[in-house]
Amino acid sequence: SDTNPPATVDADVIDTASQLIDTALNSSLGFDIVESLTTEVGPRLAGSEAEQRARDWGVKLGESLSFDRVSVEPFSMPFWDRGELQIALTSPYQQALYGTALGGSGTSDQPIDAPVVYFRSIHDIETVEAGSLKGKIAFIDGEFMVKSQTGAGYGEANHKRRVGWQHAERGGAQALVIRSVGSDSHRFPHTGMMSSKEDQWATIPVIAVSNPDADHLRRLHELGQTMSMRVHSTAGWKGSVSSGNVVFDLVGRDKPDEIVLIGGHLDSWDLGTGAVDDGAGVAITTAAAELIARLPHRPRRTIRVVLFGAEEVGLLGARAYAEQHADELDQHVLATESDFGAGTIWQLVSNVNAEANPVIDAIGRVIQPLGIARGGSDVPGGGPDIIPMAMQGVPTVRLNQNGMDYFDLHHTPDDTLDKIKPAELAQNIAAYAALVYIAAETDVEFRTKKDEPEASTADE
Amino acid sequence: SDTNPPATVDADVIDTASQLIDTALNSSLGFDIVESLTTEVGPRLAGSEAEQRARDWGVKLGESLSFDRVSVEPFSMPFWDRGELQIALTSPYQQALYGTALGGSGTSDQPIDAPVVYFRSIHDIETVEAGSLKGKIAFIDGEFMVKSQTGAGYGEANHKRRVGWQHAERGGAQALVIRSVGSDSHRFPHTGMMSSKEDQWATIPVIAVSNPDADHLRRLHELGQTMSMRVHSTAGWKGSVSSGNVVFDLVGRDKPDEIVLIGGHLDSWDLGTGAVDDGAGVAITTAAAELIARLPHRPRRTIRVVLFGAEEVGLLGARAYAEQHADELDQHVLATESDFGAGTIWQLVSNVNAEANPVIDAIGRVIQPLGIARGGSDVPGGGPDIIPMAMQGVPTVRLNQNGMDYFDLHHTPDDTLDKIKPAELAQNIAAYAALVYIAAETDVEFRTKKDEPEASTADE
Numbered sequence: 001s002d003t004n005p006p007a008t009v010d011a012d013v014i015d016t017a018s019q020l021i022d023t024a025l026n027s028s029l030g031f032d033i034v035e036s037l038t039t040e041v042g043p044r045l046a047g048s049e050a051e052q053r054a055r056d057w058g059v060k061l062g063e064s065l066s067f068d069r070v071s072v073e074p075f076s077m078p079f080w081d082r083g084e085l086q087i088a089l090t091s092p093y094q095q096a097l098y099g100t101a102l103g104g105s106g107t108s109d110q111p112i113d114a115p116v117v118y119f120r121s122i123h124d125i126e127t128v129e130a131g132s133l134k135g136k137i138a139f140i141d142g143e144f145m146v147k148s149q150t151g152a153g154y155g156e157a158n159h160k161r162r163v164g165w166q167h168a169e170r171g172g173a174q175a176l177v178i179r180s181v182g183s184d185s186h187r188f189p190h191t192g193m194m195s196s197k198e199d200q201w202a203t204i205p206v207i208a209v210s211n212p213d214a215d216h217l218r219r220l221h222e223l224g225q226t227m228s229m230r231v232h233s234t235a236g237w238k239g240s241v242s243s244g245n246v247v248f249d250l251v252g253r254d255k256p257d258e259i260v261l262i263g264g265h266l267d268s269w270d271l272g273t274g275a276v277d278d279g280a281g282v283a284i285t286t287a288a289a290e291l292i293a294r295l296p297h298r299p300r301r302t303i304r305v306v307l308f309g310a311e312e313v314g315l316l317g318a319r320a321y322a323e324q325h326a327d328e329l330d331q332h333v334l335a336t337e338s339d340f341g342a343g344t345i346w347q348l349v350s351n352v353n354a355e356a357n358p359v360i361d362a363i364g365r366v367i368q369p370l371g372i373a374r375g376g377s378d379v380p381g382g383g384p385d386i387i388p389m390a391m392q393g394v395p396t397v398r399l400n401q402n403g404m405d406y407f408d409l410h411h412t413p414d415d416t417l418d419k420i421k422p423a424e425l426a427q428n429i430a431a432y433a434a435l436v437y438i439a440a441e442t443d444v445e446f447r448t449k450k451d452e453p454e455a456s457t458a459d460e
Numbered sequence: 461s462d463t464n465p466p467a468t469v470d471a472d473v474i475d476t477a478s479q480l481i482d483t484a485l486n487s488s489l490g491f492d493i494v495e496s497l498t499t500e501v502g503p504r505l506a507g508s509e510a511e512q513r514a515r516d517w518g519v520k521l522g523e524s525l526s527f528d529r530v531s532v533e534p535f536s537m538p539f540w541d542r543g544e545l546q547i548a549l550t551s552p553y554q555q556a557l558y559g560t561a562l563g564g565s566g567t568s569d570q571p572i573d574a575p576v577v578y579f580r581s582i583h584d585i586e587t588v589e590a591g592s593l594k595g596k597i598a599f600i601d602g603e604f605m606v607k608s609q610t611g612a613g614y615g616e617a618n619h620k621r622r623v624g625w626q627h628a629e630r631g632g633a634q635a636l637v638i639r640s641v642g643s644d645s646h647r648f649p650h651t652g653m654m655s656s657k658e659d660q661w662a663t664i665p666v667i668a669v670s671n672p673d674a675d676h677l678r679r680l681h682e683l684g685q686t687m688s689m690r691v692h693s694t695a696g697w698k699g700s701v702s703s704g705n706v707v708f709d710l711v712g713r714d715k716p717d718e719i720v721l722i723g724g725h726l727d728s729w730d731l732g733t734g735a736v737d738d739g740a741g742v743a744i745t746t747a748a749a750e751l752i753a754r755l756p757h758r759p760r761r762t763i764r765v766v767l768f769g770a771e772e773v774g775l776l777g778a779r780a781y782a783e784q785h786a787d788e789l790d791q792h793v794l795a796t797e798s799d800f801g802a803g804t805i806w807q808l809v810s811n812v813n814a815e816a817n818p819v820i821d822a823i824g825r826v827i828q829p830l831g832i833a834r835g836g837s838d839v840p841g842g843g844p845d846i847i848p849m850a851m852q853g854v855p856t857v858r859l860n861q862n863g864m865d866y867f868d869l870h871h872t873p874d875d876t877l878d879k880i881k882p883a884e885l886a887q888n889i890a891a892y893a894a895l896v897y898i899a900a901e902t903d904v905e906f907r908t909k910k911d912e913p914e915a916s917t918a919d920e
């Protein structure tokens with residue numbers, strides 16, 4: 001291929017992409033979609049009846065728009081339910097704590113009243129001796145999460161959420177309470193999934209409390225106060241249920257088997273209405289594809305929008321998609337997901353065949369007026385639900401959003417529609433429409449033949 | 461008195477006041493006090509065991525500082541308890557709502573499951589016909605509260621909280637739900653007291669839901685959806701209990717019977733830890749007096765700090781104070797309260813004898829470097845707990861704080877210590893210290909002999 005001329009994008013394609021940007025910036029379609037999803041369906045916990053209603057909503061939406069095919073691709077999954085929680089400080093005095101169970105938390109058969117053992121960080125509990133926490137509730141504090149545009153502080157802060165329970169259980173604790181993984185200072189707990197260990201989940205209640213509550217516990221600890229808590233959680237696993245991915249296709253006019261895949265996830269945590277996580281992604285990608293569908297002709301390649309099910313509980317929809325489409329993944333020419341809120345996009349990164357970089361660069365120039373910089377061309381990871389297919393060699397790009405405030409809202413009751421700024425959402429849709437249109441209209445090969453892209457393991 | 465020379469303040473008094481400002485700006489005493497109160501006592505509902513612990517804390521604090529007299533002045537009061545609340549949307553689908561009972565709310569004997577009747581504003585329910593809401597839950601929406609430095613949007617927004625229940629009960633509703641009175645867009649309900657009507661309180665549950673929840677209900681209503689809710693509240697009145705005011709005195713070296721009174725309220729709503737409402741006021745006024753107490757000599761007049769009990773439920777501590785001190789109110793030469801959070805002070809207003817205005821003006825010049833403008837000299841109202849004594853003729857001044865964000869946090873779970881900026885708190889203490897010192901060192905008469913000042917009815 002050294003002899004091929006450099007990949008280019010025709011001027012009329014660039015023009016059409018620029019027109020799509022103008023159209024998107026003047027359209028309320030995206031906001032209408034996320035308003036409809038959050039209002040008409042509400043919270044949509046993976047595997048719940050509400051997630052089923054979200055799929056029904058998705059089918060109705062797809063059919064009301066200009067897609068050529070609308071389908072639901074079911075899969076089965078284990079259902080974890082939050083149940084009810086009581087949590088309060090009981091000594092040195094009675095005070096309600098604002099907490100919520102983490103995904104995968106176990107049940108307390110009866111209320112647990114126990115003294116608290118304070119750990120300054122996840123590292124301090126890592127060395128706890130087996131049995132030394134018998135009859136106690138462990139509390140893992142931690143530093144306030146670093147805020148950044150990229151969400152860089154999340155991984156470190158999230159360690160205690162992921163594996164804290166394994167140490168607490170080894171110590172024999174009756175329950176684990178952690179400082180929420182979030183960058184806000186509001187009285188909201190942040191939920192999120194724990195990691196299983198050799199397919200085992202926590203058997204004790206594992207609860208996140210808000211940052212102000214954790215601050216309060218820290219201050220009491222620093223005063224030398226002994227603390228006790230009451231914890232009672234009915235969270236737990238409730239057997240196997242059905243979930244599914246909703247798929248919208250715009251069938252390519254020329255190469256219908258070649259697929260440019262975009263999407264977001266349809267499930268949300270159940271505390272808020274999942275507006276920024278990930279109603280926004282559903283709206284951004286659906287609206288971008290719909291604006292392309294309203295052009296006089298379909299692009300050459302098929303554009304597929306996947307509204308993934310059950311992302312929050314372990315990318316279950318994404319894994320099901322990769323399995324169910326295993327025999328056509330080599331026809332997935334490019335994939336990307338929107339799952340980092342509704343903030344302004346500031347960077348385009350990619351991980352495609354080097355010879356296709358001029359096309360990505362051309363896309364970068366088209367969307368630059370939106371305030372988007374061209375970032376690295378060797379950055380793997382197209383979004384969490386893209387990981388399973390990226391691991392099978394599907395090339396990826398990503399439009400990085402400003403995540404400065406994302407972890408203020410992430411997985412809290414406060415993830416509601418009012419947090420989305422329509423103009424920022426429209427900027428996202430404009431960028432996606434231009435990107436996806438050009439990727440579907442070109443016939444350049446994005447796939448790297450030799451190097452498999454590394455998948456990122458970011459959880460969003 | 462037309463022949464008296466204009467009131468002035470001696471240069472050395474001005475100097476000392478300026479030194480107090482410097483000291484206050486470099487002191488952490490105020491923050492230490494509010495940290496201690498919110499951490500060691502926590503929430504302190506009027507009439508509760510926690511409010512008793514707050515009085516004990518107050519006595520200990522006063523005794524640990526430089527005051528000459530520390531006392532508790534008890535009074536009895538009816539106790540309203542929040543109890544437990546369940547509130548959820550049950551149709552068109554199941555969704556938790558973030559709500560809380562309003563002060564004075566009645567109890568539901570059993571869970572209420574009923575259709576919702578939507579009222580766009582308090583004005584729309586004012587004309588409801590008797591009996592027309594039988595078997596229903598009334599929901600009063602309303603406009604988003606106007607944000608302002610002065611808190612000007614509160615009165616109008618608060619109308620539905622105050623009297624909404626009277627219309628709902630006339631209509632025969634089983635419960636009333638209202639949009640929270642607050643200027644934030646977070647998933648926190650704002651509590652606060654209702655108004656009684658001819659000494660009667662609501663017999664039905666009256667619940668405030670967060671602004672995002674109210675937005676959600678509005679959107680569903682506008683979609684033409686019929687809504688139902690489940691409401692179950694065990695809130696109610698629990699008989700007579702004891703409360704009290706905590707009083708700290710710095711006895712005047714020259715005119716010990718003349719009292720310059722400052723203070724805040726010791727009780728808080730029970731959802732947060734009452735940091736901005738009104739731990740801040742307790743800290744600001746106590747710290748200001750303490751810094752004056754550390755001067756080589758006591759000022760001429762007595763400085764009294766009153767930590768009022770049971771403010772939130774109807775100025776009960778303030779009324780008790782005015783009654784218990786009725787025979788010495790004419791010796792209260794000036795009074796003011798800090799009860800509008802911990803934001804920067806931007807204005808000094810007053811309502812004193814016109815011949816004493818030069819002294820207030822001089823105070824204004826001393827605190828001007830703190831960014832404080834001299835406002836009106838005929839502005840009544842020294843703060844809510846000052847109302848009962850102002851109605852008996854006690855002259856008032858007020859240091860107006862920036863309330864732009866006050867009603868974001870006001871009466872929510874989010875009123876916690878992290879919301880106080882130490883530098884802003886210190887600016888408050890500096891201004892109070894200078895004001896109170898000069899008022900106590902001068903012998904000018906602030907009292908207006910003929911005109912009784914009008915009391916404002918602001919609830920803070």
Ligand SMILES: [Zn+2]
Nearest residue numbers: 277278339460
């Ligand atoms: Zn997500």
Ligand SMILES: [Zn+2]
Nearest residue numbers: 277312411460
């Ligand atoms: Zn998420």
Ligand SMILES: [Zn+2]
Nearest residue numbers: 737738799920
């Ligand atoms: Zn107050």
Ligand SMILES: [Zn+2]
Nearest residue numbers: 737772871920
């Ligand atoms: Zn208040």
